[in-house]
Amino acid sequence: MGKRHWAINNEILDTFQLKSLDGFLECGNIEDYMIVRKKDGLYLTDADEEAANIWGQFENDPLQKPYDQIIRCLGFRFDTSIFSNISFEYLEEFPINLIREFGQITGESISNKSMIVLGLEYGEDYHGPSEDIFREDRAATEPRYAHLSNFLHPVLYFYHVPPKRTSYIDKSVLPIPDKLFHLVEDFHTNWHHNKTHVQHLKTFLENCLSQRLDAFQNTDCLSFALSKRSVPVTCYHYMKSV
Numbered sequence: 001m002g003k004r005h006w007a008i009n010n011e012i013l014d015t016f017q018l019k020s021l022d023g024f025l026e027c028g029n030i031e032d033y034m035i036v037r038k039k040d041g042l043y044l045t046d047a048d049e050e051a052a053n054i055w056g057q058f059e060n061d062p063l064q065k066p067y068d069q070i071i072r073c074l075g076f077r078f079d080t081s082i083f084s085n086i087s088f089e090y091l092e093e094f095p096i097n098l099i100r101e102f103g104q105i106t107g108e109s110i111s112n113k114s115m116i117v118l119g120l121e122y123g124e125d126y127h128g129p130s131e132d133i134f135r136e137d138r139a140a141t142e143p144r145y146a147h148l149s150n151f152l153h154p155v156l157y158f159y160h161v162p163p164k165r166t167s168y169i170d171k172s173v174l175p176i177p178d179k180l181f182h183l184v185e186d187f188h189t190n191w192h193h194n195k196t197h198v199q200h201l202k203t204f205l206e207n208c209l210s211q212r213l214d215a216f217q218n219t220d221c222l223s224f225a226l227s228k229r230s231v232p233v234t235c236y237h238y239m240k241s242v
Contacts, residue, residue, distance in 0.1 A: 149183075
């Protein structure tokens with residue numbers, strides 16, 4: 001038995017949703033209840049006689065059933081220590097047209113953090129009254145023409161700081177980003193080809209993060225540590241192990 005408190009993801013979670021608990025006591029403050037031992041088990045009773053009488057009016061009074069044991073569940077704080085301080089948080093399927101209210105909706109403080117918004121978009125000429133959707137040049141096949149991709153393809157918007165309400169011209173369209181990247185369209189919608197997709201995406205992310213993302217060998221990491229003031233982010237795991 002417990003009261004509503006902070007729980008998973010640092011948000012309020014009704015404790016009756018936790019499968020390890022038998023029940024959830026929502027009425028009043030848990031500090032106002034007493035534990036009374038009777039022959040058939042433990043009971044929670046309200047120290048306030050008037051409040052106890054109110055509960056007694058209901059046939060399904062949650063205080064009528066005995067418990068083998070009563071625990072006070074204060075919920076959980078998400079343990080962020082399991083994540084590296086160089087990791088990034090990824091929120092999936094967040095509505096793009098609500099980015100301007102991101103902090104208010106998610107409760108996350110991102111006022112001084114950079115942001116990459118990933119969306120799937122069609123090209124501007126994908127369809128229209130005068131467009132030939134079956135024209136020969138309707139598909140982009142090379143990365144240098146990725147911004148001309150006609151079919152559904154990933155588009156990444158990078159902002160040094162999250163866009164504010166005042167930066168919107170149209171609520172349904174994201175403001176002009178600090179950096180913009182189109183991943184060239186892929187007929188199979190996989191976007192996993194090394195030269196066509198992966199390498200170009202890696203370069204874009206390196207420019208946004210101002211750090212190299214190559215997968216270095218341990219010997220390379222050691223060389224960086226001995227000869228440079230800082231090491232690439234992909235060497236951090238090695239540096240922690242030595």
